[in-house]
Ligand SMILES: [Zn+2]
């Protein structure tokens with residue numbers, strides 16, 4: 001059952017008396033364009049979920065806001081059903097457990113990432129590449145996510161959050177950080193080789209710090225069309241920062257592209273060393289500048305065994321390994337906080353690239 005609330009006054013009432021088996025949630029009812037509709041999500045009161053036999057019910061405290069939510073809202077990677085609760089960088093505490101869920105105690109703080117479930121039986125799953133499983137299900141796209149007071153998840157797809165992080169610091173690590181870690185692994189970079197980061201949002205700013213820790217001799221070169229992002233990159237220790245079309249002062253051995261566009265990919269390829277690899281970290285590209293691909297010049301951009309590879313989803317190992325590594329550094333993301341009911345504002349700002357670090361929703 002769903003009740004619809006549109007007035008802020010009523011929102012406050014929901015916060016005051018949710019404790020009756022109902023929860024508030026920001027839901028998406030249909031595909032829409034954020035350019036034309038600045039309130040794609042609607043605040044509702046919804047029946048609270050019961051944990052399934054192997055599931056835990058988490059009381060959500062924080063949920064990160066990811067560019068993938070825009071891809072879901074605008075239909076590039078459409079949700080499996082409507083209405084749906086988005087959000088896949090979820091931090092919460094166990095309040096109830098299914099009969100067979102014994103791994104975690106009540107009160108324990110857990111995170112939920114993009115991978116909500118996988119079959120566990122196919123060749124991909126057996127080889128540890130469950131991110132490529134044909135039955136891969138994503139949190140907040142194929143199952144209700146964290147833009148809500150509660151979430152249920154199989155206990156084997158939840159991760160203890162290292163103590164060193166606050167809830168808000170941990171949330172962006174669960175997607176932006178974990179997929180950044182996978183992207184960095186897929187570049188196959190070696191210490192001392194040059195790394196390029198194209199676009200400098202939530203994921204790239206974490207990758208910069210991660211790369212400096214994992215590959216201390218490596219220089220990081222950042223490409224961004226935003227002067228603010230370039231400045232931020234230099235503050236965080238980039239060796240150089242330039243515009244998207246600029247030629248980097250040194251050739252690069254690995255590049256990670258985190259932009260939603262095509263021009264940055266074509267422009268970055270000219271900076272790649274022979275045998276270098278460009279990894280595209282985007283679940284979908286937008287089609288706005290797809291024509292730019294016609295500028296692809298084989299000798300300049302691809303000849304000499306340059307490679308392009310996409311990074312798809314994350315495995316549970318990526319998330320666990322990354323959280324452990326991030327706690328050691330410790331890697332604390334820069335973030336801006338919004339109330340759950342201001343999720344639309346956060347999404348619009350993400351769309352219009354008003355970004356400094358990560359965006360998280362506070363849900364208490
Ligand atoms: Zn994400």
Ligand SMILES: [Zn+2]
Nearest residue numbers: 119122125133
């Ligand atoms: Zn599988």
